[in-house]
Amino acid sequence: MTLEMLSDSLTKIVKKITFASLIDEKLIKEVVKDIQRALLTSDVNVKLVMDLSKTVEDRALKEKPKPGLSKKEHILRIVYEELVALLGEKEEFLPAAGSRIMMVGLQGSGKTTTIVKLSKFLQKRGLRPYVIAADTKRPAAYEQLVQLSEPLNLAVYGEPENKNPIEILKKGLQGAKKTDVIILDTAGRHSSEKELFEEMKEILEVFKPDERLLVIDSSIGQQAGVQAQAFHEAVGITGVILTKLDGSAKGGGALSAVARTSSPIRFIGTGEKIADLEPFDPDRFISRILGMGDLKTLMEKARELDELGKDQMENILKGEFTLVDLQNQILALRKMGPIGSIMKMIPGIGMSLPKEASQVTEEKMDKFMTIMNSMTAEEKNKPKIINSSRIRRIARGSGTKTEEIKELMTYYNTMKRALKAMMKGRFGKGPLARMMRGFR
Ligand SMILES: Nc1nc2c(ncn2[C@@H]2O[C@H](COP(=O)(O)OP(=O)(O)OP(=O)(O)O)[C@@H](O)[C@H]2O)c(=O)[nH]1
Ligand SMILES: [Mg+2]
Structure with missing residues (x-):
């Protein structure tokens, strides 16, 4: 079930409530069942789903509507609030001028694409990003970055022939003059996780980034929570960016799983284009997938x-x-x-x-x-x-x-x-x- 499908089924639930002739216990139970089904097919963890449905049902049956709210609005509000709660807290992300951001993640998760998207996000807020391409493992990693960032007029430093990320990083830092935010692209393909984490630690010592952002492909579903935790324990990430939420059948699972870790979700990637990056805001996200508009x-x-x-x-x-x-x-x-x-x-x-x-x-x-x-x-x-x-x-x-x-x-x-x-x-x-x- 892709997010779009999840959105469709949740929107139907909203409509069911909106057009119900009578809000009674039967309808509430039905709605709760519908929500369960929608979330489970989106790969949201069973326990989370059960907790959520129990809370929704209890609140809907026991709580009195706030003054001025109709019974329907009251139920809608409960559903909305509990779904938002499932996705955790909102964390504002805007790096200060002079910040350094290191992008990490497994191969193919979307690091390079996301760096370009993030650069655009920063440019729009008046900051001048500068990217250092230190992924020496992926063939033509530098060229990919240059090509993707072309429409942005972005400063990119790289040494296509050099296989030593630390050397590239050091030279790249020397070149960073008129810039506000330095973003570092790193390799995601290593023969083992141990090797990956070791390289990351070496880079951390030299780069000393303010932000260590982990990019995760949301199609891995609930595993995203496990991955976020592992990276966090190894190198202390400061935030997660979940990509490919546009097509992923397991987007709901990835989102809710990461929301439960100690790593805030900063952005979500919703497509291959540069503009397809959004600051993550549970409130806004849920109103959108509920069809209430954003x-x-x-x-x-x-x-x-x-x-x-x-x-x-x-x-x-x-x-x-x-x-x-x-x-x-x-x-x-x-x-x-x-x-x-x-x-x-x-x-x-x-x-x-x-x-x-x-x-x-x-x-x-x-x-x-x-x-x-x-x-x-x-x-x-x-x-x-x-x-x-x-x-x-x-x-x-x-x-x-x-x-x-x-x-x-x-x-x-x-x-x-x-x-x-x-x-x-x-x-x-x-x-x-x-x-x-x-x-x-
Ligand atoms: N649909 C969709 N595709 C995405 C998204 N983010 C990245 N991609 C695609 O995922 C693929 C891999 O993205 P990259 O940015 O190259 O991933 P990477 O993590 O840099 O990969 P390596 O450099 O190989 O480690 C590309 O084809 C991207 O276009 C997204 O949010 N939605
Ligand atoms: Mg890359």
């Missing part, structure tokens, strides 16, 4: 946007949606990162948008923009007037095919319908709609 992430991203993005959101909330909004939305989305991942953060949209709509490629978005740039303001504000003769004119003007314009109109109409349904339809009186209104 208001917090969205707010954070929105802060990085200009007024354009905000007006856009307001129009969506008002239930009006024109091609001008679509244009602004595309502009905003292109600034924020991969479209699919952003869509999931908007309350309700993640689950109610048809697959085609969230899977439109970035290339296509750019094409749509070109087309819309050839439209008149009237056409964009009143898309209804776009008939076939206008389509032909727009195609000529933008150097595109009429089919492409029709495709854009289909996309626009799909979006519009989905947004409308979300605002007025199924979620009209539900908690989601209320959250949306609160967002305004």
Whole structure:
């Protein structure tokens, strides 16, 4: 069961509660069973699942709803709180200028990719990262790093021919002048764990990193907890980054298992692209997989946007949606990162948008923009007037095919319908709609 599937089944549970005609003991027991099933198929530890379901059931049956909360909201809140508790505490991660970060982890876990993602994260916060490539075991490790980091204009130091990581590290440190954070990539392939830990210890002595971040592939499920513990005991890690949560059937297991160790989860990797890294926040994570939308992430991203993005959101909330909004939305989305991942953060949209709509490629978005740039303001504000003769004119003007314009109109109409349904339809009186209104 991938996270997406877990999210689907948990979202169904939320809906079951939201649309139940009666909240009684029978429903609560049913909900608890559903949660158990969802978590167990996500590889979450049996004992954790049993503890959680017992707590949810006890609280749901015994606790009185807080003033102002309906019975449904009360149950939803309990489910939400207990799931968040399963994933542990939130730990803010922002290294101070001058910090040193050492990245460790087994081969293929995603160290190198994550270093590039993390560099982007730091750059966005005004820090200048500098990467030293000291993985002398993986063939072409330096080249991989240079290639991946190309779009970031990142300073990378490496010596492709040198097999001695300590030498590379020392020279690399001499070269680090105008930089705020030094990140070190290390080898993950050794003939034994002992050898790996020995090299790590040698490096630690020279590098003296402030942060020792362990990168773990989440597809190993509950084993992630064991791995985190082993690395922690050997070299004292300061945090864990769980990668490949996008595709992993055992993501739930990995997350909950690491959350129980003494190593905080700092980030999660949710894809192969540079933008696919998120600071880990149990609260936010759970609201997202519950389909309640990721208001917090969205707010954070929105802060990085200009007024354009905000007006856009307001129009969506008002239930009006024109091609001008679509244009602004595309502009905003292109600034924020991969479209699919952003869509999931908007309350309700993640689950109610048809697959085609969230899977439109970035290339296509750019094409749509070109087309819309050839439209008149009237056409964009009143898309209804776009008939076939206008389509032909727009195609000529933008150097595109009429089919492409029709495709854009289909996309626009799909979006519009989905947004409308979300605002007025199924979620009209539900908690989601209320959250949306609160967002305004
Ligand atoms: N889907 C997905 N793939 C990822 C993620 N993080 C890394 N990968 C992929 O995992 C593979 C291994 O990543 P690397 O960054 O090379 O891993 P590494 O730990 O540096 O591996 P070695 O250098 O061989 O020790 C690559 O194909 C990455 O694209 C993620 O969050 N999601
Ligand atoms: Mg690597």
